[in-house]
C-alpha cells in the first residue's frame with residue numbers, strides 16, 4: 026500500500042484504519058532551498074536511516090531534482106539505494122569503512138568517511154588491489170570523541186604521506202557536539218582544533234556544518250555543508266521559531282470511545298485516574314508504531330482545532346486520550362499525533378528525547394503517503 030516513489034495527490038491508497046504518515050516532499054524541497062540560500066559553498070543532503078524515516082526512495086529523487094549532488098548515508102546498503110536515484114552524485118558513508126562493504130562501495134562508487142588509521146589502511150589496500158585511486162573523505166575528531174582521527178593520528182598522517190597513497194581525499198570534515206547551543210565554548214574550541222588539523226591534511230574541501238551549524242556564524246559555514254534534520258523540518262534553532270517547513274503528519278484512528286466514572290484508572294499500571302466522569306478515546310497507535318512510551322501521561326494530540334491530553338501509558342499498539350471536553354470526537358476519526366499542530370520537537374520533549382528519534386522511529390509500521398500536508 027505504500028506509495029513510495031509516487032506522490033500525486035490523486036494516486037493515494039487508503040490507509041484504512043491503520044496509522045498514516047503523510048510526507049510532504051514539496052516541503053522537503055522547500056527546506057533544501059531555504060538552507061541552500063544560507064550557504065555559499067557546496068551543500069550535501071544527509072539521508073541516512075531511510076531519510077530520517079521519511080523514505081529515501083522518495084526523498085532522494087526530490088532532493089536531486091532540487092539540485093542535490095552530494096548525499097550522506099551511514100551504511101553502504103543505504104548508499105546503494107541512493108545510487109539508484111542519483112546516478113552521478115557523490116555518496117559518502119558516515120559510519121566509516123568496514124571491509125564487508127568493499128564490494129558495494131566499488132560497485133556503487135561510494136566514498137567512505139575514514140576516521141581511523143586502520144580504516145585508512147583498509148581503504149588504501151582496496152585501492153592498491155583495484156590498481157587505481159579511490160575517493161574518500163577524512164574525518165578529524167575535534168571534541169566529539171566518537172568517530173574521527175585523533176590529534177596523534179593527524180600527526181602520523183602528516184609525517185608519512187604514503188599512508189594516504191591511492192586515496193583521493195575529496196573532503197576533510199569534523200562534527201560539532203554543541204552546534205544547537207550557539208554560545209557554547211566547545212564550538213570555537215572545535216573550530217580552532219579543526220583549523221589546526223587542516224594545516225596538516227591534504228588540501229581538500231573542508232566540511233563542518235550539519236543543520237544547526239548552518240545557523241552559526243559564517244566561520245562554521247565553510248566548504249561543504251551537510252544538513253539532515255532541517256531538511257525534514259526539525260528545528261535547528263531550539264528555543265527560537267522554527268524557520269523550516271513541517272514535512273510530516275502522523276494521524277491515527279479512534280478505535281473506541283468509552284465513558285469512565287470518576288475514580289477509575291486507564292491503561293497499564295493505572296498511572297492516570299479520572300478526576301471526573303471522563304470520555305476516553307482509544308487510538309490505534311502505540312510504541313510499536315514509533316510513539317514513545319515515555320510520553321505516557323504527558324503528551325497531547327490534535328483534533329479539529331484543539332488538543333486532547335494523552336492519558337495513561339502508551340501501549341504497544343494503542344494510546345488513550347482524554348476527549349471529555351470534545352463530544353464531537355467520533356469513532357473512526359483521525360487525530361493528529363505528530364504534525365504541523367504537534368511538532369516533532371514538542372513530541373520529543375514529552376518523551377525526553379529529540380525530534381530525530383521521533384522521526385526515525387516512525388519508519389516501520391504506519392502507511393506512508395506522499396502528498397502535500
Ligand SMILES: *Cc1c(COP(=O)(O)O)cnc(C)c1O
Nearest residue numbers: 071119200235236251252253254
Ligand atoms: C547525521 C549527521 C549529520 C546531519 O546532522 P543533522 O543534525 O541531522 O543536520 C551531519 N554530519 C554527521 C557526521 C552526522 O552524523
